[in-house]
Amino acid sequence: MFLQTQTSQNIENYTSALKAIGAFSNLFSSSDKPFIQYRVAENAFCKAFGADNLARADVAYDAIINGCGVGIKTFVLSGSSKIEKVAEFNSRSSELRMLKGLDLANKLADFRNERIEFADRLYNTQNRVYHIIGRDKLLIKVFETSYDLIDKNSIEILEETKSSLKFKDALNEYNFNFSKSVLMKRFVIPQECIEINVEILEEPINVLLNLAQPSLNKQIDAAKVKLQNAIGLLTQEELIPFVDYVILPLYSPEAKKKLKEPIVPIKSQLNQWNAGGRKRDPGEVYISIPSKIRNNAPDFFPEKDVIFNLKIPNGKVLSAKVCQDGSKALMTNPNKAMADWMLRDVLMLNENEVLTYDKLRKIGYDSVKITKSTEHDYFIDFTKLDEYESFIEKISEAQDGQFKLFL
Template sequence: MFLKTQTNQKIENYTSALKAIGAFSNLFSSSDKPFIQYRAAENAFCKAFDADNLARADVAYDAIIDGYGIGIKTFVLTGNSKTEKVAEFNSLSSELRLLKGFELANKLADFRNERIGFADRIYNTQNRVYHIIGRDKFLIKIFESSYDLIDKASIEIIEETKSSLKFKDALNEYNFNFSKSVLMKRFLVPDDCIEIDIEILEDPINVLLNVTEPGFKNEKLSVNKNKPKSAVSLLRQEELIPLIDYVILPLYSPEAKKKGLEPIVPVKSQLNQWNAGGRKRDPGEVYISIPSKIRNNAPDFFPDKDLPFNLKMPNGENLSAKVCQEGSKALMTNPNKAMADWMLRRVLMLQEGELLTYGKLKEIGYDSVKITKSINEYFIDFAKLDEYESFVEKITENQSRQFKLFL
C-alpha cells in the first residue's frame, strides 16, 4: 500500500493538516463528526506527499505519485464498513437497463475495468489504491483499500431487487443502483488504520477573525467609491468576464451528435484524418478540431496559427503542438503522428487502420479533451461525455450577460 512507502514526517505533516481542517468543521456542519470537504482532502494529501493533483481532470484517480494512481475518498463512518460510490454509468444506462443478474454484473465489470485501464494508460500507473479519510465521532480514521479490477471469473450474485443488484467477486462486494446508474463498493475499516483525534472549535468564525483582523490590510480589497468604473472593470468585478484558462475540444462532430446523425466521429477527418482520400496518407495523420464556437469565444486562448507551443501530457511527457489549417480550426502535433501514437495507440488502443467511433468514446466515458492554460504552458486531459456541450453553454451564457450589461 502507498502509505507504507512514505516517511513518518510526511505522514505527520498530513495528519496535522487534517486535524487543522477538521477543527473548523463547525463552519459547515453542526455534527460531532468532522467535516472534510473532498477538495480540501485532495489538496492536503497532494501537498503532504508531493503528489500531482488531478483536480483539473476528471478521471478515475485524484492524484498520481511514483507510479501510484490514488483514489481519495472522504466519507462518514457508521461502523466498520461503508458502501460508497466508485463509478457512474449514466451515459450507458440505456444499455444497462436491458440486462439483469450475471449478464449485468459482467457488463458492469467490463465498463469498470475499461475505465480503470484507461486511466492507467493515460498516466502510466503501475499501482493503484484507494486512500480513505473516514470521519467518526471527533475522530478521523485514515486507511487504504485495494483499487481492484472486477474479477469476472469469480462474480457471484448476492441479491437482486427492483432497485439494485448486489454482487461480489473474490476481492470485493459491489452494489449497483439502477435508477442512478451508480456502482458502489464496500470499504472495510482495517484494525491498523491511523486514528486522529479531532478537536472541533466551537466558534471557528471568531478564530478566523482573530487571524485576519490584527494589522490586516489588502490593497486589492480597497475600493475608491468616488472613482467611476469603466464597463470592463465593472464586468471583471462582477465576474462576468472570467479569465478563460481552459477550453473543451470535442473528439467528434458536435452537429452530428446534436442531430443524432451517424457517424458522430467523422470517418475522414479529425482523428480519422488518416482515412481521407485524395492522396496517400500516413496512419498517424490526425488533428483535434477547434470548433468556431471556441475560436470565437476564446480567440486569445491558443497562440497564433503555426506558432509552436508546449503541450504537456497527463503522464508528464511533452509534445510540440500548434494551431493549423485555414481559420485556425485544427490542433496538431509535430510530428503529426505523435498525437496518434499517444491518443489512438497507447490510450484508446486502436490499431493502425482502425477507425475511431463514438461507441468507443462512449465505452470509456470520455468524448472530449480539456486544454488547460497556465501562463505559457498548456496541459491536455480527457473530458467526460457531454462536457463540450456544457462548456459551450457556459461561455455562451457569459457572453450574453456581458452584452446585456453593455446595453
Template sequence: MISYNENYLELLKIMTSLSGLFSENKVPYLYYRNAENLFCYALNAENLSRDDSAFDALLNINGVKTGVGLKTFICEKEQKLEKIAEFNQLNKKFRYLNTDDLVFEVANARNERIDFANRLYGTKQAIYHLVARRESELRLFEENYDKIDINKIKIKKIKDSGVEFTDFIHDYNYNFSKSTLFKKFHLPDNYFTLPVEIISEPYDLLLKLKEILSIQSTKMDKKEFVILPLYSTKNGLVPERSGLNQWNANGRRRSLDEVYIPIPIQIHQNFPEFFPSRDEPFDLITPDGQILNAKVCQENSKALMTNPNSALADWLLRQLLNLKKGELATSERLQLIDCDGVIITKITDNQYKIDKAEFGSYENFINNL
C-alpha cells in the first residue's frame, strides 16, 4: 500500500478546490495529467506518464521498486470502466480474428506490455493508485495491477461495439473500433476520504496571487535527445541479417550477442555534434540503472554498439524484447510491445541515457525536424 504524505493530500485538496476554473460541477475536477504529475512530485516517484508505458510512475514501496498505474475518474456508482491499453498497431491483425481468438490475443498483448515494462524498469511488483471523485470529496485507494489470467478467460457478452470478458479476478471490455481495452474498477469497502471544498470565486484568488508572486521568465533546461529506429528506414522492417539481427549476418561465424542499433544518416545530418566521435567511448545508462560502455562505429558512424557487445544484446534483445539466443527480432515483435525505437538523451559529452520509444516515434521525430 502507498503511504500518503501530507504534501500529497494538501496538493490534491488545493488542486481540486480550484475546480471552478474548469467546471461548474459539484464533483471536483482533476485532469489526469495533473494527477500524475502531482503524485510524482509529492511522493518523489519517477514520472513515466510521457513514456507511453504500462506504468505511469515508479515508486519505492518498503524498499521494493514498484510500477504504479494512476487513474482518476468521476465515480458516482460503485464501479467505473476505465481505459487501460490501446492496440492501434495490432488492429490490422485483430480485425480478422474470431471472438475467442481476438480476446486471447488482446489479453496476451496486454500481458506482454506489462512484462515489457517490468523488464525495462526492473520493477518487482505493480499496483493501481486510484482517485475516485464524488461530490465534495475524493476517495483514494489501491488495487492489484494484475496480468490477465489467459487460462481462465470467459466471454460474457458480444456486442457490435465490442466484447466483454472476465478472468474471474477482473472484468474487461474491448472496443473494436478504437482498439482499446477497458477494465472495471470497483470502489472497495476501505478507502481514504479527502473532503474537498470548491472555491466559489477562484478568479479572485488568482488576482491575489499577483501580490505575492514575482513572475519571472525562466529558460528551461531542455536535454538534447534523438530517436533511433530499431528497423531499417528503407522498408520499415527489421532486417534479418543486420541491426538487431547482426548475429545472423552472412560470412564469418558470429556471436549470438552481436547486435547494433542503426543510426540513420538523417540523425548525423541534423545533429552533427550529438554523439562523440567515431569509436570514442561513452556511458549509456538504461532505465533500470545499468551503465553500458557504448560507442558509435562502422562506416559513417552508422551503428551504436557496446563493449562488450553482449551488454547491448542482454539489455535490448534479452531484457526488452525477451528473445532467446538465436531467435530473430521481427517487426511483429516490435508491434506487440508497442516499441520500434529508442530515445537517446544527452546528459553530458560522455554520458547518455537510453529508453524505449513508442511505436512510430522515429518517423514523427524526423518529420517534425
C-alpha cells in the first residue's frame, strides 16, 4: 500500500494537517465527527506527499504519485463498513436502463473497468489504491484498501429491486442505484489504521480572526505556522471558463447535435491522416478549435504558429501551436507526438485505424480540457461525454461576468 512507502515525517505532516483541518469543523457542521471536504482532503494528501493533484481532470484517480493512481475518499464511519459512491454513469444511463440482473452487472463492470484502465493508460500507472479518511466521533481514521477492477468471471447477484442492483465479485461488493446511475462500493474498515484524535474548536471564527491579525512580533511560533498552512488547504483554486480553461471537442459538434454520422470527421481533425490529395503520415492529426471557442476566448491561446508547452497527463511536455486559417487547429511539433500519445497510447488505435465516436463513447470521454498556467504553459486533460456542450452553455454567464467554476 502507498502509506507503507512513505517516511514517518511525511505521514506526521499529513496527520497534523488533517488534525488542524478537523479542528475547524464547526465552521461547516455542528457534528462531533470532524468535517473534511473532499477537495480539502485531496489538497492535504497531495501537499504532504508531493503527489500530482488531478482536480482539474475528470478521471478515475484523484492523485498520481510514482506511478500509483490514488482514489481519495472521505466519509463518516458507521459500523465495520460503509457503502460509498465510486462511479457515475449518467451519460450511459440509456444503455443501462435496458438491462437487468447479470447482464446489467456485466455492463457496469465493462464501464467501470474501462474507466480505470483508461486512467492507467493516460497516466502510465502501474499500481492503484484507495486512500480513505474516515471520520468518527472526535476521531479521524486513515487507511487504505485495494482499488480493484471488477472481476466479471466471479460476479454474483445478491439482490435486485425496482431501485437498485446489489452484486459482488471475488473481492468486493457493489450497489447500483438506477435513478442516479451511481455505482457504489462497500469499503471495509480494517482493524489497523492511523488514528488521529481531533479537538474541534468551539469558536473557530475567533481563531481565524486572531490569525488574520498582524503579528506584533516578526517571529511566529511553529504551531501557528502549521495551523496557518492547514487553513490554507481550505482554499480552492478558482478557474474562470474562457479565461483559465477551454473545452475542445474531439468530434464535430454540429454532426453530434444532428446525430449525423460520422460524428468524428473521417478525413480531418484526429483523422486528418486519412484525407486525400497527397500521401500523409499516420500521425498527421490536429484538434479543432471551434469558432465559439475562438470568438469567446480570443486571447486564450498564443498567436498563430507561436510555440507553447502542452503538458499531457503522464507528465511529458509536448511542443504545440495553433495553426491553419483563423487559428482553428491545435497541433504538436512533431505532429505525430499528439497521435502517438492520444491515438496510440490512450485510445489504443492502430496506425491507419479511423477514430469513431463509438470509440469515444465507449471510454466515456469525447473532449479535452485545456488549462492555461502561464502564457507559454498549458495542460491538456480528457473530459467526460457532453462536457463541451455544457461548457458552451456557460458563454452567456461568462459574458455577464457572473460565472466562476470551483475545482
